[in-house]
Amino acid sequence: MTTLNSEGMFVSPSIRHRRFHTIEHGKLDAIKAIVLHQTDSSTAEATFNAYQSGSNGAHFLIDTDGRIYQTASAHKRCYHVGRLIKSRCLEIKPFSCADAELAKAKALRWAARVKEIDKIERTKKYPDRFPVNSDSLGIELVGRHINDTTYEAVSSTQSSSLRWLLNLLYQTFTIGSDDTFRHPQVSYKNPGEAASAKW
Ligand SMILES: [Zn+2]
The missing domain is CATH 3.40.80.10 (Peptidoglycan recognition protein-like)
Structure with missing residues (x-):
């Protein structure tokens, strides 16, 4: 038990x-x-x-x-x-993730991109995004x-x-x-x- x-x-x-x-x-x-x-x-x-x-x-x-x-x-x-978390949408559906904000973020250079993706993802709720510490x-x-x-x-x-x-x-x-x-x-x-x- x-x-x-x-x-x-x-x-x-x-x-x-x-x-x-x-x-x-x-x-x-x-x-x-x-x-x-x-x-x-x-x-x-x-x-x-x-x-x-x-x-x-x-x-x-x-x-x-x-x-x-x-x-x-x-x-x-x-x-x-x-x-900084990754985008679940982009990881699961790299070619069909229909998130306009993410599409814009993807065009940024690496450091700016990972920060922007994290910002976008944190506005979502699990399971639409990956888990976080909270x-x-x-x-x-x-x-x-x-x-x-x-x-x-x-x-x-x-x-x-x-x-x-x-x-x-x-x-x-x-x-x-x-x-x-x-x-x-x-x-x-x-x-x-x-x-x-x-x-
Ligand atoms: Zn670890």
Whole structure:
């Protein structure tokens, strides 16, 4: 039996609590989606050390041995998506996205374009846009960043823990696998991040 307590922490023999208030930033009122990440570290402890002094992080972390940690309350917002989101319309329908404002933005140079696209997207509501920090939970999988396009492969034990955790979150927040995204789908990240995660 797994329950969500009043603090936003899951109570389950399969989830360990390592909560870091340093990575919690205000209330998270609605959970509509999940974003999968990789830590770019080889151990969970390295990420926990970074959480202690940093401000970016995610709600859960899955270690290489499949152990699941909850690192932030599900009632609190974490900075895990990044500042600028991509356009869901343009990513899904690159040739038929009928948004005149986006069409104009596409003509801009890279830096101006990504800012303008983010501005346009933030006026929309999920699922018309990708998830943002204020409506999503983040899950980190421990794994190193190898080069421009690759991260360490997600292990099969990590994948089975991920599936278990996702099912719990789907049931708790009435969402589904269509609401689960890899970080680089949503914002401008190394394309290999969480690429080998299966769910
Ligand atoms: Zn990430």
